[in-house]
Amino acid sequence: xxxxxxxxxxxxxxxxxxxxxxxxxxxxxxxxxxxxxxxxxxxxxxxxxxxxxxxxxxxxxxxxxxxxxxxxxxxxxxxxxxxxxxxxxxxxxxxxxxxxxxxxxxxxxxxxxxxxxxxxxxxxxxxxxxxxxxxxxxxxxxxxxxxxxxxxxxxxxxxxxxxxxxxxxxxxxxxxxxxxxxxxxxxxxxxxxxxxxxxxxxxxxxxxxxxxxxxxxxxxxxxxxxxxxxxxxxxxxxxxxxxxxxxxxxxxxxxxxxxxxxxxxxxxxxxxxxxxxxxxxxxxxxxxxxxxxxxxxxxxxxxxxxxxxxxxxxxxxxxxxxxxxxxxxxxxxxxxxxxxxxxxxxxxxxxxxxxxxxxxxxxxxxxxxxxxxxxxxxxxxxxxxxxxxxxxxxxxxxxxxxxxxxxxxxxxxxxxxxxx
Numbered sequence: 001x002x003x004x005x006x007x008x009x010x011x012x013x014x015x016x017x018x019x020x021x022x023x024x025x026x027x028x029x030x031x032x033x034x035x036x037x038x039x040x041x042x043x044x045x046x047x048x049x050x051x052x053x054x055x056x057x058x059x060x061x062x063x064x065x066x067x068x069x070x071x072x073x074x075x076x077x078x079x080x081x082x083x084x085x086x087x088x089x090x091x092x093x094x095x096x097x098x099x100x101x102x103x104x105x106x107x108x109x110x111x112x113x114x115x116x117x118x119x120x121x122x123x124x125x126x127x128x129x130x131x132x133x134x135x136x137x138x139x140x141x142x143x144x145x146x147x148x149x150x151x152x153x154x155x156x157x158x159x160x161x162x163x164x165x166x167x168x169x170x171x172x173x174x175x176x177x178x179x180x181x182x183x184x185x186x187x188x189x190x191x192x193x194x195x196x197x198x199x200x201x202x203x204x205x206x207x208x209x210x211x212x213x214x215x216x217x218x219x220x221x222x223x224x225x226x227x228x229x230x231x232x233x234x235x236x237x238x239x240x241x242x243x244x245x246x247x248x249x250x251x252x253x254x255x256x257x258x259x260x261x262x263x264x265x266x267x268x269x270x271x272x273x274x275x276x277x278x279x280x281x282x283x284x285x286x287x288x289x290x291x292x293x294x295x296x297x298x299x300x301x302x303x304x305x306x307x308x309x310x311x312x313x314x315x316x317x318x319x320x321x322x323x324x325x326x327x328x329x330x331x332x333x334x335x336x337x338x339x340x341x342x343x344x345x346x347x348x349x350x351x352x353x354x355x356x357x358x359x360x361x362x363x364x365x366x367x368x369x370x371x372x373x374x375x376x377x378x379x380x381x382x383x384x385x386x387x388x389x390x391x392x393x394x395x396x397x398x399x400x401x402x403x404x405x406x407x408x409x410x411x412x413x414x415x416x417x418x419x420x
Contacts, residue, residue, distance in 0.1 A: 025118060026160050029125035030344045031237065031299050034359035035401065041081075041367040048077040048253075048402055050411040052260040075264060077253035081367055081398040082234045084127075085374075086120045088112040089385060089392035109382070109393075116395045120371040122162055127234040128364070128401055129348040131242065132252065133175025134233025135223045136161065136168070140204075143220050145213040150194075150206040150224065156303055160347035163199040163206050167227040170215045174223045175231040176239070178251045183230050184215050184222070192216060193227055234400045237362075241266035241415045243353050263413040267291065269356075271419050275308045276334075279343070282356050282418045283336025291357065291414050296341035298334065300354035304420055305345035308332060357415035361404050370397025 057069030090108055098105040127134075137158075140151040150168070152158060169183045169191040182188025192215045194208040212218055239252070246257040246265050257264035267289050269282035279298060286292055300308070309332065332343040341356060349355070364370075373381045374394040385392050403411045 023114070023118075026122060026125075026347065028121060029128065029160070029346050029348050031297070031346065031355075031359050032125040032128040032364075034297070035128070036360055036363040036404070038363050038365045039368050039370075040365070042079070042365060042400075045078050045080045046365060046402060048079060048411060050075050050077070050264055050413065052263050075255045075257075075260070077255050079235075079253055079365075079400055079402055081365075082232065082400050083396065083398055084120065084123060084234075084370065085394065085396040086116045086123075086371070087392060087394055088116045089388075089390035090382075092389040092391070095391055113393070113395075116393070117371060119162055120395055122160065124364075124370070124399075126161060126348055128236045129238060129346075129350075130233055130236035131174060131176060132235045132239035133173070133177075133180065133223075133231055134229035135171075135174045135225055136229075137224060138174075139220050139222050139224065141220050143212070145218060145220065146211055148208045148211055150196075150208060150212060152204050152224070155204065155351040156201075156301060156347065157204055157350075158199055158206070159201050159302075161199075163196045166196045167193040168196055168206065168208070169193055169225045169227055169230060170212075170218050170222045171225065171230060172217075172219070172222060175225065175229075175233075180231050183225070184217050186216070191227070191230075236401055237355055237415075238350070240362075240401075240403060240412045241355060241357075241417050243268075243350075243417055243419065262289065263411070265412055266415040266417050267413070269416050269418045275304070275311055275420055278418060278420055279308070279334040279341075279354075279356075280336060282354075282416045283334060283339075283341055286341075286356055286416050287337040289413075289416070291410060291416060292336075292338040295358055295360060296339065296356065297359055298341050298343045298354050298356045298418070299346050299349050300343060300418075300420075301349045301351040302345040302347060303351055304349075304354060305332075305343060307420075308343060352420055354418040354420065355415055356418060361409055361414045362401055363404055364399055364401050366397055366399035368397065370399045371395050372397050 051072060051074050053073035055070060055072045057065045059065045059068070090112065094108055098108065138153045140153045143151040171181060171183050173181045183191035185191040194210045194214065196206050197209055198207040199205065242265060245261040245268060246252065248258045250256050250258050255264065267285055269278065269285050272278040272281050312332065333340045334343060374396055375381055382391050382393055403414065
């Protein structure tokens with residue numbers, strides 16, 4: 001005698017699966033969330049003007065003051081928008097099967113839309129911390145080129161990034177500068193791409209279907225890019241305020257920042273005997289430089305944030321009115337000569353560095369909302385593909401982060417870059 005069981009009645013059990021699914025989601029980046037948003041657009045482009053010197057012609061001797069008369073100096077960055085696209089679709093067979101079943105159609109579309117939005121927000125957050133070249137990071141010096149394991153150099157490089165199903169390319173440079181070398185492949189504009197089939201955020205690796213040395217000329221010092229990002233991504237915090245001060249010949253949105261590196265790219269605080277002293281040193285430098293305001297933040301990688309907490313001593317707090325003892329984090333406050341700054345941890349800040357400033361002194365400028373459904377032709381949010389049996393939606397927008405240039409703001413000189 002036999003009974004119905006989980007094997008011979010599997011089809012019925014499948015109908016009892018829940019309507020939802022478990023989905024991983026990284027927290028939104030605190031800097032990206034706190035910076036200003038402006039959907040007014042660039043027009044032909046936006047000039048960011050920074051005063052680099054005051055007028056000459058001062059002194060107790062009129063003739064010498066007259067001889068030394070000079071106008072105030074300024075530099076102008078000319079910034080235009082960058083594009084971000086996310087495409088997804090539902091095939092014709094699914095659409096036909098879902099006819100007369102609106103719940104099925106909505107569930108199918110809703111799942112893809114949620115994934116597209118999640119990826120778009122993750123990409124926006126990543127690009128807010130990007131440099132001018134759009135790189136994911138540099139290969140580790142110990143990577144094995146005759147393998148399918150892409151190991152990155154900087155610790156925790158991949159946290160906050162979704163890599164599976166993407167395609168990656170390689171270059172000898174990070175995509176910045178006036179004449180980047182181009183991607184490795186048969187030609188600079190015809191890159192050899194590797195398909196990513198998995199990632200390990202703990203191991204700091206991506207797994208590809210092809211060997212790394214399939215890419216012509218690839219070395220352990222190469223930089224890695226998502227396909228289409230090389231020298232084309234938005235310019236984020238590490239572009240406007242790089243860890244290393246610009247040197248002669250720098251060209252950043254048309255400006256050689258080496259002529260006034262602090263005012264045009266930020267101030268730099270070097271490592272001290274401890275992270276606590278390094279943070280206090282950074283706040284002192286900020287006070288000296290006039291980079292002080294309410295709401296200052298120090299954005300650090302979470303492993304650096306953890307090290308700072310351990311260094312200071314993690315504590316439990318008991319509230320007299322609470323029935324339970326609880327632990328929580330309100331943020332670590334660091335005291336400086338002219339105020340305090342709160343330390344926030346973020347996956348997307350490179351380990352070993354941190355940025356001190358006011359997030360409201362930066363703006364994500366965009367042509368309308370981002371992300372948004374790109375349906376300017378008015379045909380609707382779901383459009384039949386002309387090249388495939390699918391119905392597609394285009395998500396994305398046009399944007400680039402800029403430092404505020406209103407009177408009283410310091411532009412890119414309003415940040416201190418910290419090396420722990």
